Amino acid sequence: MYKLLTHTDLDGVSCAVLAKLAWGENVDVTFCHNPADVTQYLLKKYNEKVWLEYGMIYVTDLSFDADILIDCKIYKDILRLFDHHGTAVEPFRPYFKWATVEVEKDGRLTCGTELFYQYLLKKGLVGNRDFFVEQVRLFDTWDWYKGRSNLPKYLSNIVLKLGLQYFLRTFTERLRSRDVNELNVFNQYERDILLYDEDREKKDVGSFLKQTYICDVESEDICPDETQFKVGIVFNSSFYSSVLGNDMCRDLGVDIAFMVNLNRGRVEVRTAREDIDIGSLMQTFYAGGGHRKAAGGVLDITEYVIKKCLGRIGSVKKIEQVK
Template sequence: MIHLFTHNDLDGVGCGIVAKVAFGDKVKVHYNSVGSLNYQVADFMEEVTKENQLYITDLSVNDDNAIKIDEFVKAGGFAQFIDHHKTALHLNEFSWASVTVEYDDGRLTSATSLFYEYLIEQNLLSRSPSLDEAVELIRQYDTWEWDKNNNIKAKKLNDLLYMISIDDFEARMLDKLKKADRFDFDDFESQILEMEEQKLERYLRKKRREIIQKPVGEHWVGIIHAEQFLSEVGNTLGKENAHLDYIAMISMGSKRISLRTIHDDVDVSKVAAKYDGGGHAKASGCQLNEEAYKSFVAEAFPLEPLKQDAQKNVFNIKESPNGVLFDSKDKGSFFLSPKNDGSWQIENKGKLLEHSFSTFHDAEKFVKRNHAAWLVKDEDYVNFLVENIRRLKNM
């Protein structure tokens, strides 16, 4: 019997689907959370025989299980570990492990894409157009390339997984892959996906009003309590609050923290590692242990949520050559204006700050991080300009 242990997210379930296309009824797929994998693998290794073939994808095994798997392979058993998380790179020292973070062309890998290619190379699976498309959709979603490429179909595929059971999702995907050359959604799936999109918009409106900010270690963090739409919430709030290094989403029920960043110079897998977690540079997770609870929950509890930037402005827009107006609760209004040399200066209560900033983003980051400032509406902006036009001309 073939046994596959894999994650219960889209990339992990993708591995399960690919395995069932390749092996059919000969494979038993075990879907696991991050926290349950090593318990399940340890139990399996107690009873494994040489008649069993073991595959593990998209989740990393601990040192104890790695030793057990290595002993099993050296005794003549078969095991193959395939992953794409850099926190698992150390397992490449074993002959049965293959961890690849990115392809030669710079594209990020996913467990599904690596497993699919492995099965093809081993002549265990034949390539098809529908499989190619499905695997690429999963890879783009898991690496967040779908957002850069505006590949909404990849996002919808993930949405569908979380709207129905894994068993139902798996059955639907297998049926599509067997019947069609092109991977697409049927009418029922399209209808429920539209309903889910509306639900997401309502959830985002709520979470925008709840985010707070605070420094944690060397980073400024946006903290929110959220238990669904984590990737969408993290990505949206990260873009709307670009002055923050990353977004931390707390799930008290599962006692986990999901971390997301939109910045290339921030690696949230390093943050997660401090709290017994791991993942990708832009998307990781960790346990809500005692240290994490103190930093992300207890110390954050007394803080007030950030006030949102005005959304529909025409005149008071970021990087406007006429200047940009922010307001704050502690220091009143801040007027950011460009200087002749391209740098930006900040005025507060009629006085210029001594320090200027090389870019608008740096100036905005200063007033948002230090004073939780927000972009005011056009009406307030116009009134400010009318009241201060003479003084501003002399700045």
């Protein structure tokens, strides 16, 4: 039995599709929101001795705290990592015998799905699925934005609208015997969803652009040669954070775009500048990580908001969420 820990986006679930194609029902998939989730899982299962159930544990499209390997030495024999985020390169440099961490491959940006696919392909566990894998890569690296086809973005929208389990189940079956192409990648039901969603996206993004706050920020931590920045921040729960962030940078002229989801305690950040490393900022200040131009982190301000709200009428002694 194999275990796969993977991310909750198109790149992550596509790794799960490949794992199902390779091992069928002999692989158990768990979706993780961030590296902290993976770290917590590995520590918990180590203490419970559950790792003994698996011949190999694969982590794709996100990493974990490499320091746990110091205490949990057994994992070095059954762990394989496939990640493409720049923030994971240095922590896993000592473990490159089993940790594949590459930001670029063959002169272009890569993704977790492509790295995992090439591993499975080399072992003869999957057949040619080049077209599908390339669409995932195009979306996750944002290279699709430079081209003429929206197909990569539509794949991501199917994940957002119909869910991880739908995508995993449907595309595992669709890719079981052969690769997909532009004509058969979606069925009629999915095309109808995408058509409706395209109009919804334009309205959502346009609305949130009008709700953006533009802030002048002074900082010595963002860029080595500059201290004054224009930052856009919007409070949103939209599915379209990637599109929204890029439009904020392009249309509002901000150096950095912050999209805060208060319900999830998450922040997504984008930049169009080459000299700003968003991934490093998220790793240092927001317990997150990612790429130079696109990253995310944790921003749980629930307790602060509660105290700020109720503090006007009294002193908050205890905060407890309904189970």
